[in-house]
Amino acid sequence: MERTNSNNLFEIAKNFIPGGVNSPVRAFGSVDKAPIFVEKGEGAYLYDVDGNKYIDFISSWGPLIFGHSDSEMRSAFIEALDKGVTYGLPSAIEVEMAKEISDAYPACEMVRMVNSGTEATMSAIRTARGYTGKDKFIKFEGCYHGHSDCLLVKSGSGTLTYNAPTSLGVPKDVIKDTIVCEFNSIESVQNAIDENKGEIAAVIIEPVPGNMGVVPPTQKFMEDLRELTKKEGIILIFDEVITGFRLAYGGASETFNIKPDMVCFGKIIGGGLPVGAYGGRKDIMSIVSPLGGVYQAGTLSGNPLAMYLGLKTLRRLRDNKDIYTDLERKAKRLEEGFKKNISDLGLEITVNRYRSMISMFFTGGPIDSYKDVQRADNEMYGIYFREMLKRNILLAPAQFEAMFMNTVLTDEHLDYTIKSHKEALVEINS
Incomplete structure (x- = not known):
């Protein structure tokens, strides 16, 4: 060629x-x-x-x-490669990675490895819905959470809008329970909750959006969002696919001093290889299969190459x-x-x-x-x-x-x- x-x-x-x-x-x-x-x-x-x-x-x-x-990352990759590319069975490196993430991120008491950020956010939403028994959830204008159907929703010109898919092939029935609110506006979130009282399972947010350019939230907005979701019994999900281990070792949760109920990771935890993860409170994650009734699986999840490279990255950051x-x-x-x-x-x-x-x-x-x-x-x-x-x-x-x-x-x-x-x-x- x-x-x-x-x-x-x-x-x-x-x-x-x-x-x-x-x-x-x-x-x-x-x-x-x-x-x-x-x-x-x-x-x-x-x-x-x-x-x-x-x-x-x-x-x-x-x-x-x-x-x-990077020479250290290259050596870690070769070391992992010498042990095999994938096993299809559990390995010790997966356990080490899960513990490293949990130690670094207090909100993440249990974690499930997946293969992309899209898979992580999709699975987190499903888990939140399964845990609460509710179907609706809130996302924010300009926050991108991957290309799963329920998250591909176009934001409108008002403070919130329903049911406008941004991609062909997304059925209206799939996104009928997706509510879009205005980033940095707690009023739009309060209005959405008031209009859907007792029906909202989760709020998912990029704590620092990187997909509409860098648009930092105010500290007050983040604190008010945490307080409001706690009061209403709504699961707060931080999508830290970009920000996790990038902004600080404890991610945006550390920089804003706010503990979400669930979190999604990607990017850095594979050291550049395809990877994702979602986790959270133990009571929430305990409903994920095989412990509970929320099904999620992946043949290459926790593959040793990504785990070795990711663990090397996290430990270098932890120690420096x-x-x-x-x-x-x-x-x-x-x-x-x-x-x-x-x-x-x-x-x-x-x-x-x-x-x-x-x-x-x-x-x-x-x-x-x-x-x-x-x-x-x-x-x-x-x-x-x-x-x-x-x-x-x-x-x-x-x-x-x-x-x-x-x-x-x-x-x-x-x-x-x-x-x-x-x-x-x-x-x-x-």
Whole structure:
């Protein structure tokens, strides 16, 4: 097969893969460009098949906290590979991983390993429904929880909306019990509960959304949400597929000092391999099969490769908590540099940051909700993306994603990025 460049590969791929990619964001459609096809990753860099070298701020959408091809992670992978790829039976490494997660995350008294974030959130919702005997649940505008049918619901322009699927093939009956509320608005949650008294099983939320760009919640909103769900006997589910072990060792639960009833993990707990997990209070998780009547299974769940790599990641983070301080320092350095450039140029652009996650929106601030996010200029972001790419900096090919810091990014990388950011903004506004 011809592999001369990304464009050729894309044309070939389109004959065999829908849209030429295995996940829509990889199509680079929102930045009006053919996708980059990667040859390899090393340290802070990605290398494409065209011979270009990029500073990578995608980090495989978060999990590569130690960068690409880290020597310790590579050794852990080879060690695991020597013991076999998959067994189809329990192994000690699964038990070690479950204990590590439970020790790190007090709300997660029991945990079940799965193979993706979508599988984790889907299973958590089913478990919450089975535990409470109720069918309805609340999600928030702009929070993405994977592509299972009941969670693919379009948010409306009001404070809450029902039954508007965002994908073909999702039956209306499947999402009739999905309620969408406004992120950062406890009033919208209270209204939804009042209108559906005694019928709501769970509230699921990305505590720090990363799929509408980084939009931090207020501390009060999170505290009020915890208090309200407790009062109403509603299970609170934190979707920490992105934020778990990324923001802090105890995830967003630690940073906000809030204990949910259930939690979903992904990304980092596999060290970059496909993985997911859901867990929570022991009384809730005890209704999952084979203990209880909520059925969930997976042939490759807890596979040894992902468990070895994930456990290596978690233990490195556990034993080196200063990593989190350094990641946040790097993100803050970028934030301050970006904001100075924007101010110097007199532009209407908003930079949001929470810990080591950062986003830039081509609109004035503040950006506190999905409604605010919708004001952002996608076309301008696409032009900016391409200008940064010319300077060998790889950002997410969509405005509504995060930049992720890792341990191998240096101050020289960051300073070059800040300099390139200003040059790109000057170019697109000249």
